[in-house]
Amino acid sequence: MAPLLFPPSQLSPAEALALSKKAPTVLNSRTTNLLSGTEKPEVWVQYENLVISCLRTGDDTAARKCLERLTERFGPANERVQALQGLYKEATAANTKELEEVLKEYEDILAENDTNIPIAKRRVSLLRSMGRVADATSALVQLLDFSPTDAEAWSELSDIYLSQGLYPQAIYAMEEVVVLSPNAWNIHARLGELHYMAAIAPGAGQGTAAGGSYQRHMVEAVKRFARSIELCDDYLRGYYGLKLVVQKLLSDETNNSAKQTDDNEAALPDTKTLERLHELATSKLAEIVRHYTANDRGWRGYNEIEIAAARELLAEGSPKTER
């Protein structure tokens, strides 16, 4: 039952299916026992997660049953239960009109209680999935105005901005997340990715007047990836990003000599450092891929797709390193 306790949003479809297959056993077990008396909060976390994975896998009846149990226990006025019910309605809505109705319901709830954060978040994500990104953004900004310590909302905002190509805004929002959780290596790596994307975006204009911002983003990306590796050894995404960015910087250097700016922050690390970083990232990536392929103990937790991407990156980089 252990995986049932983790939020299922990160699960692959196969895992979600496996989880939702557990629904009947969980539903058949009694929630409260007269003799044991104590009810554990984990039970209800399980139910919540089951609702979500059942909805993902299309097992609407099981989701309905779990939801009923939750409603029975916490009452229909509970904020989380309301959000889950909204989620259920969204998932079972057949057409846009029904979605509009769900949205209307959310707005009614929010008009009554404007600090109902779960519902406010559902509204944002519903607006976003309906394609009304501008509305979603303004709703999210409004939510963050009165609740600026919500990491989840900030990262969603960052994601929305990124999807619109607004890199500085996306970076700003992600930096708020990293302030809230300073040691989250995945957030550091994500910031690195954002900086890299901002740097290579067509608007940033490599070598043009805005070249300073290109370099600043690249340097920041290197540092963020390095920090994420520092926080988490053998972090695949960190090494991947580091290799990608450093490789780009090195190839830039051969083309045109790096512009040294007065700005201390934007100063590139010297070529030697870059080369050593590149070497380090390449060999580490190779090590991770090797161990994963050999199915060594302690190296199995990586994502299949990420390993494949790393292998590809290594393959395309290999002639370069030999040269």
Place this chain on the structure above:
Amino acid sequence: MAQIPVQTIPRDPQLFYWILFPITLVMILTGVLRHYATVLMASTPKKVDQKAMREQRALLRGVNLRSNHFVLSKSSFTSRRDALITAFESGAFLKDPENRNQPPPNPLTDPNAMDGLMGMMKNQMAMIIPNSLIMSWINAFFSGYVIMKLPFPLTIKFKSMLQAGVATKDMDPRWMSSISWYFLCIFGLQPVFNFILGSDNAANQLAQQMAVAPQPAQLFGPGVDPNKQFLAEAENLAVVEHHSVLDGVEKRLIEGIKL
């Protein structure tokens, strides 16, 4: 040396049925009753309105930024700091900006604060009233009875604990008076309540006393002027000496990780 003769006191077996058993039963029932009374009387936690939440969380954001400033690069930190300091000093996050410079209201007249005090009062009352009732009941009907003999020997120090209300000098401390049985029930019935009512029941007065005792230093309690807090936080932010964890991270990485 002659063995000290074992004290024997002939007791009516009816003592068990008419004193020991009733006291225990009454104690258990009162506990159950108190649990349900507390559940009924519990006021629902008051809804925080949006402005109050904004005020609290904006301040928290300032605190977070101050304590985790090192994850940001210098430029992003300074821009955030300047924005927050300006907003804090102008009172942009205050719940009601118009009475900024007025003295804080008296917490006793603030209805929100009164709610909390009333809740505490109710809890205390639910504890005190039944306890004093039962105690006077026992005192009125059963005082001066020796009702049981403990199956293990005890030292003389336990005499005052176990024989309250029975003023005999030479009696073995193993003999127990009715009022002492009552006290033992107060302290010892917790597992029984756990069994009957579940683990977070309200019947246990000891747990409640513990919960009341440590009053946490309230960050946003009544009587604290939020404007002053914001100004103090702005000052704290202004004096932060920024250093970034990103400075020299490449060098640390190269040195730290051996291939």
